[in-house]
Amino acid sequence: MGPKKNATPQIQTKEDTQSDETDDQDWSADVEDILERIHDNSNVMSKYHKRNYLSLKGTLVYFRIPLIILGGLNSVFAVGMTRYIEQPIVSLLNCLLSLVCAIITSVELFLGIQSGMEKELISQREYYLMAVDIQSVLSLERHHRSVNGKRYLDKILSDYNKLFSDSEVITTTLQDKLVVVEGGLTINPKSEKIPVILET
Numbered sequence: 001m002g003p004k005k006n007a008t009p010q011i012q013t014k015e016d017t018q019s020d021e022t023d024d025q026d027w028s029a030d031v032e033d034i035l036e037r038i039h040d041n042s043n044v045m046s047k048y049h050k051r052n053y054l055s056l057k058g059t060l061v062y063f064r065i066p067l068i069i070l071g072g073l074n075s076v077f078a079v080g081m082t083r084y085i086e087q088p089i090v091s092l093l094n095c096l097l098s099l100v101c102a103i104i105t106s107v108e109l110f111l112g113i114q115s116g117m118e119k120e121l122i123s124q125r126e127y128y129l130m131a132v133d134i135q136s137v138l139s140l141e142r143h144h145r146s147v148n149g150k151r152y153l154d155k156i157l158s159d160y161n162k163l164f165s166d167s168e169v170i171t172t173t174l175q176d177k178l179v180v181v182e183g184g185l186t187i188n189p190k191s192e193k194i195p196v197i198l199e200t
Contacts, residue, residue, distance in 0.1 A: 027149035046127035
């Protein structure tokens with residue numbers, strides 16, 4: 001009989017252990033499905049807030065243009081009309097024009113048009129950037145992704161929650177693959193892995 005061959009034990013390296021445990025950095029079909037749903041919803045919300053921004057911008061014109069015209073007339077009356085109209089009448093006209101300008105400005109502030117525009121613009125941009133971020137990650141093969149799947153999903157959900165809570169109230173009904181929005185927002189209840197973002 002020939003000499004027995006010594007069996008060399010295979011030593012699992014630290015890198016192999018980490019690779020087996022992470023399973024492509026915790027990427028799986030259900031994680032990708034949730035991210036795709038959030039991506040679709042972010043696209044819808046981005047378009048919704050863009051429409052609101054443009055609508056508010058159009059409304060603001062009806063406040064700002066009268067203010068410009070009335071302000072110009074007020075200056076003309078105060079400086080150039082004293083030769084043609086008695087001073088008490090000029091002062092009365094200045095007072096009335098200033099009052100109208102103050103009322104228009106107060107109504108604009110009460111409706112919050114300018115601040116609403118700023119919030120809608122920020123929401124539109126943030127939802128769009130979130131959709132682009134998710135798309136850029138999901139477009140890569142799993143072994144090319146440099147982020148951990150579960151941690152990335154947790155981050156996206158956290159950012160989505162904060163972004164929605166900071167956005168303006170939704171006043172219309174929006175429907176897409178992910179959600180139905182009716183004065184509020186809930187994530188599709190068919191997916192048990194997605195927590196409720198906001199209950200109506």
